[in-house]
Amino acid sequence: MAASWSMGPGTLEVPMSLFAKNRTRLAEKLKPGQIVVLQGGESIPHYDTDIEYVFRQEAYFTWLCGVREEGCFFALDVGTSKSYLFIPRLPAEYEVWMGKLHTCEDFKQMYAVDEVHYVDEIQKVLKGLNPDVLLTLSGPNTDSGLIAKEAVFEGIDEFKVDNEILFPIIAELRVIKTPEEIEVMRYVVKVSSDAHKQVMLFAKPGLMEYQCESIFLDHCYRVGGCRHVSYTCICGSGHNAATLHYGHAGAPNSKLIQPGDMCLFDMGGNYAGYAADITCSFPANGKFTPEQKLVYEAVLFARDAVIEAARPGVMWPDMHLVANRAMLEHLKKGGLLKGDVEDMIKAGINGVLQPHGLGHLLGLDVHDVGGYLTACPPRPPGPLARLRTARRLQPGMLLTIEPGCYFIPPLLNAAKNNPEQSKFFDWEVVDRFTGFGGVRIEDDVLITETGVENLTFVPRTVAEIEDFMANGANFK
Structure with a gap:
């Protein structure tokens, strides 16, 4: 045997x-x-x-x-x-x-x-x-x-x-992962996806953020055999969702979830050393407000644009900009932004609303190795310097695709006081998002010979999320 x-x-x-x-x-x-x-x-x-x-x-x-x-x-x-x-x-x-x-x-x-x-x-x-x-x-x-x-x-x-x-x-x-490694990744991403779904069914106003974290940990370990998670769980609700690495010792997922809060839960199980990394964003009440829907769908359109465009041969920084353009265009249609999208990017509006990179390599480390090896493209200058890799995509790579949109007070205040950036915002609309927090959608994907295979299985559209949270739909 x-x-x-x-x-x-x-x-x-x-x-x-x-x-x-x-x-x-x-x-x-x-x-x-x-x-x-x-x-x-x-x-x-x-x-x-x-x-x-x-x-x-x-x-x-x-x-x-x-x-x-x-x-x-x-x-x-x-x-x-x-x-x-x-x-x-x-x-x-x-x-x-x-x-x-x-x-x-x-x-x-x-x-x-x-x-x-x-x-x-x-x-x-x-x-x-x-x-x-x-x-x-x-x-x-x-x-x-x-x-x-x-x-x-x-x-x-x-x-x-x-x-x-x-x-x-x-x-x-x-x-570059072998078929055997990919099977382990399929498993841990599926276990983590199911754990996120359990959290979505459990979460509601009146619970503590850490109680939602405990549901994730329980499912990953009890059902999936994941003794470890791949990183400290991020369970941000309301304004905490704008803290990109929330959940640390000084902010230990300890806020009471309030009615009207948007939840941003970033958690991934770990099995046999291999890491999942998934973020789900959803309304605590189970029903999106118009403001929540605007921001959520802007981020979802960004993710969809990358899923459609990513394939072997394309450069990861280009995918980052594809996501940025899709998100900014949707926010413009929703009245939060104004002006030309390319001019917004030149002015750095994409970095104000999404200060992190599009994603990262994934494997035995959640931020897996190989991002900037000597033989790889160097770290880009300027705003793209936050990208964890600038590589050309190849079959067998596993990466996260994780666009986000956040209302981070110091970044927004700086933009408001910068004439080159301020002109792109409708500040009366932006003010409605004070304390909103943010939205991130993060999927774990495999680069195939022809495109992308998404290993993540959670409700993603507004309709799917609302139906799942209301009815416990059998989402697979």
Whole structure:
């Protein structure tokens, strides 16, 4: 029976062959005599206590081997394609407190690797392979600005080590998903879509934002086996929906939902390390007001325009502008804006109403790697600098499409005091949106050979949302 990983009956079985295929893809880009060495994640205590955060494996390590346990190393011999897992040597008392002590043979069967040894044997084992060079991972994450942690073990200074060859190759491979990875993404996006639908049926005025968050977390874990979410849940209602990264420790989804509030809920489950990232916006009362409908449909038209236009070969910054034009045109028809749409973009009105980029790559990280690798188009200048990638779309890419429209007081105040921007707004109409918050629609999509496949399944049109919230329609 082929090795696989799941969270039990009813959850997806992820074949270990998924990770073996990734190793094969990587080996094909490298040369015999090279050995890839990655260090997995370590458990992290809560400050100076003996309580630890729930462990999540480092993403490059997951991509290569799928190993869940902390404190491990992994090596891939490029010349032979053999895989080597190195596990911590744990004391006998581990079994008393933490459960069964798995043997090296157990780990070999669980993860379908060629050999398993203890971490304290890594120097000896690698020496026996007589490598020309060890390839370690070191490179920048262009979203966080942080550097990937390079493998370090006792005795590594006895080897020739290169920390530049591996990073651009493995990061680029992560950008294009295999069919096996896409199936995991389908699963976690479907689970997250269903969880969002449960929240839409539950939410109403008089509840706390965090109570809605709890419904999402419950469904993802209880039904989908997602022990983790991919990022801190954003559950903004009313004016909080204009705070782009609401939900942090200083604003922990703690507002009472009021009648007339627009809800913007941005949440995604995580399964086997793979991330979903979905935003649903809907009226707390279940029925759109004219103002809510105007803004919502402007954002929906922006999403639809990108779904229609995106395909292999197009540039992501162009898709951002396609979305901007569609949204601004609809807001102009609704009387909130005036003037020529192209002139609005030149004046930066699109950045006033949507200060973030159209979306981002998606995979083992919610803001997945590969946005600005050396061989890719550089970060654009000016307003487009906020885009998380400027790449040309390719089949097998997974991205979010997430246009938004927000009424953010400091940005609107600055625009009102800027003659080059102020002239495009009907400020009497804008004033009606004081405290409105904002709308974001975020879908997880796959770039196919001919266009886009939307993996997200939630009510999206005004009619669908109102019907679903009123009747619990069987939306699939």
